[in-house]
Amino acid sequence: MKRISRGFYKLIIWILYRVYPGYEIEGVENVPDEPVIFIGNHSQIHGPLAGELYFPFDKKIWCAGEMMNFKEVPAYAYEDFWSEKPKTVRWIYKIASYLIAPLAVMLFNSAGTIPVYHDTRILQTFKSTLSNLQEGKSILIFPEHKAEHNHIVCDFQQKFVDVAKMYYNKYGKCLSFVTFYLSPELRKICFSKPITYCPDNDITEERTRVCNYLMDAITKTAVSLPVHTVVPYINVDKKQFKKNK
Numbered sequence: 001m002k003r004i005s006r007g008f009y010k011l012i013i014w015i016l017y018r019v020y021p022g023y024e025i026e027g028v029e030n031v032p033d034e035p036v037i038f039i040g041n042h043s044q045i046h047g048p049l050a051g052e053l054y055f056p057f058d059k060k061i062w063c064a065g066e067m068m069n070f071k072e073v074p075a076y077a078y079e080d081f082w083s084e085k086p087k088t089v090r091w092i093y094k095i096a097s098y099l100i101a102p103l104a105v106m107l108f109n110s111a112g113t114i115p116v117y118h119d120t121r122i123l124q125t126f127k128s129t130l131s132n133l134q135e136g137k138s139i140l141i142f143p144e145h146k147a148e149h150n151h152i153v154c155d156f157q158q159k160f161v162d163v164a165k166m167y168y169n170k171y172g173k174c175l176s177f178v179t180f181y182l183s184p185e186l187r188k189i190c191f192s193k194p195i196t197y198c199p200d201n202d203i204t205e206e207r208t209r210v211c212n213y214l215m216d217a218i219t220k221t222a223v224s225l226p227v228h229t230v231v232p233y234i235n236v237d238k239k240q241f242k243k244n245k
Contacts, residue, residue: 009110016053023054023182027191027221031057035133036176036194037163039214041153041222042142042233046184051140052111054189059138062125062160065115068108073101084236114139122159129163130170139163143211144233151242152181152219154233158207164197165206174199179214181221183244185228192217 038059040047051061066076074097082093114128115121129139147155164175176194183190195213198206222230222244229241 005106005110008106012107013053016049020049020053021187023050023187023189025054025056025189025191027180028056030191030193031178032176032194034176035136035138036178037160038138038140038178038180039156039160039218040140040142040180040182040189041218042144043182043184043231044233044235046231047142047182050182050184050189055140057138058136059140060112060114060129060132061140062116062129062142063108063111063113065117065121065125067104068113068115070101070105073104074098077101077104081235084234086237126163126166130167133163133167133175134171142233146234149215150219152222152230152244153215156211156215158211161197161207161210162203164210165199165203168197168199177210177214179217179221181218181225183222183225183228184231186225188225190221190225192221 038055038057040051042048048061048063051059064076064080066072077100078094078097082090082097085093114125114132116125133139141160143156143158143160144154145157149155161177164177167173167175174197176196178194179192181190181192182188195210195217197210201209225244228244230244232241
């Protein structure tokens with residue numbers, strides 16, 4: 001079964017490379033020459049898709065664990081992807097959430113992903129993350145959730161910062177966080193200067209400090225680019241999309 005899933009994944013990736021255009025990469029000089037945690041705007045499907053196909057660094061991507069479990073896919077997919085759709089068509093997406101379950105499980109379990117959980121299994125997430133960082137791989141995270149921040153990004157879930165605390169406690173090294181802004185319209189991925197975890201700070205304060213910096217950095221990068229349409233995290237109607245400035 002694993003061989004079938006892996007073969008199917010390779011086929012899908014081969015197709016995507018031919019139908020999903022590449023991205024111009026800017027700001028690579030801002031990325032330290034060591035494993036980091038990359039933080040980017042989700043941009044609906046575009047963030048994870050571009051991250052898998054065109055990200056220029058060796059990495060593992062945090063992925064919702066529910067999307068890797070056949071029984072959990074439908075409820076999670078509908079709530080996270082399509083619950084904001086007009087009421088008249090939501091029944092279509094209810095059906096779609098069940099139809100995509102086999103495909104999602106095959107793809108996400110074959111890709112370079114780390115399952116993320118919000119229960120006691122989060123310890124598995126952190127353990128795998130630390131192991132990959134120590135092996136030289138960076139980690140790519142899209143931490144937005146359904147809470148408004150500004151016209152570029154939604155507010156960040158903050159607990160991912162705890163990875164840096166655990167990494168410091170285990171290896172004595174201070175991790176850096178590097179932001180990138182992804183624009184599907186401009187076909188650009190733009191990296192910003194990093195912020196480094198400070199072990200002397202209280203973890204609650206550090207989460208806030210790091211996340212505020214990261215959200216501001218992504219916003220500043222987006223606003224600095226030519227006028228374009230921002231693809232938001234929440235899957236709303238395209239009529240509700242906003243410009244970067």
